[in-house]
Amino acid sequence: MGDFLSYTQAGHVVTLTMNQPERRNPLTGNTAVEEFLAAIGRIEADPGVRAVILTGADPAFSAGGDIRTMQQQADPSVEPARIRNDYRRGIQKLPLALFNLEVPVIAAVNGPAIGAGLDLACMCDLRIASQQAKFAESFVRLGIIPGDGGAWLLPRVIGMARAAELAFTADVIDADRALEWGLVSRVVAHASLMDEARALAERIAVHPPQTMRMTKKLMREALHTRLDTLLEMSAAYQALAHKTPEHAEAVSAFLEKRAPNFRS
Numbered sequence: 370m371g372d373f374l375s376y377t378q379a380g381h382v383v384t385l386t387m388n389q390p391e392r393r394n395p396l397t398g399n400t401a402v403e404e405f406l407a408a409i410g411r412i413e414a415d416p417g418v419r420a421v422i423l424t425g426a427d428p429a430f431s432a433g434g435d436i437r438t439m440q441q442q443a444d445p446s447v448e449p450a451r452i453r454n455d456y457r458r459g460i461q462k463l464p465l466a467l468f469n470l471e472v473p474v475i476a477a478v479n480g481p482a483i484g485a486g487l488d489l490a491c492m493c494d495l496r497i498a499s500q501q502a503k504f505a506e507s508f509v510r511l512g513i514i515p516g517d518g519g520a521w522l523l524p525r526v527i528g529m530a531r532a533a534e535l536a537f538t539a540d541v542i543d544a545d546r547a548l549e550w551g552l553v554s555r556v557v558a559h560a561s562l563m564d565e566a567r568a569l570a571e572r573i574a575v576h577p578p579q580t581m582r583m584t585k586k587l588m589r590e591a592l593h594t595r596l597d598t599l600l601e602m603s604a605a606y607q608a609l610a611h612k613t614p615e616h617a618e619a620v621s622a623f624l625e626k627r628a629p630n631f632r633s
Contacts, residue, residue, distance in 0.1 A: 374404040381419035381574040390426040396485045398435030402463050409466045419574035422566045424477040433484030456516050464518040467492040471582040473573050477566035478502040488519035491526050498544040499559040510539040525592055527552050577615035577631050
């Protein structure tokens with residue numbers, strides 16, 4: 370893909386790896402956002418992709434914002450309006466694109482996920498963590514706020530009270546506490562993290578891809594939609610699902626007691 374993000378595909382699963390380990394995989398001060406947007410566009414255009422794994426090159430998942438970029442923004446010559454537009458045209462495009470990607474995304478958190486790095490993990494659908502992972506919503510420690518949507522994302526993952534505790538204290542929590550709080554669904558040995566992530570991705574990828582995309586869309590919409598609206602949307606999606614070749618194949622396979630064959 371570029372200097373920051375590597376894109377590999379095995380079967381129906383794409384793995385995106387943030388690959389600036391010497392800088393702890395920052396999301397600003399480089400081409401990270403542009404490369405993420407290009408990768409997401411590539412995934413959306415490829416019907417053969419059924420699941421995505423997002424991870425970082427060791428030792429970190431992502432340290433979030435680049436400190437040198439923050440120092441430049443603090444210069445008195447830089448107008449607040451310019452900073453606002455930089456956020457809107459830059460890092461804020463990432464949560465919109467990744468959160469709305471129709472393909473399920475698994476964050477394989479291999480090390481510290483700090484600030485925007487934690488928020489990046491929250492943009493994904495599922496999170497599994499290495500025993501070496503650490504998490505912090507650390508913006509207040511640097512005198513800034515979560516400008517990348519973290520104030521919306523984090524409470525929806527772990528609830529308002531725990532999100533407030535992390536955001537207001539900037540405390541760092543380990544993988545076991547993240548599991549206890551529901552931030553991740555499992556904690557695994559560091560050496561087996563990617564194997565576990567791939568196994569989970571494969572369990573997702575065996576299912577009908579169009580049905581999976583509609584299921585994810587419904588779950589995303591449910592975060593901010595009334596029940597009656599979601600039910601109407603579900604009825605429309607179900608009407609589409611009943612007429613797909615995938616549904617016909619799944620029913621036939623079930624009745625014939627064989628494995629289904631879903632073609633992308």
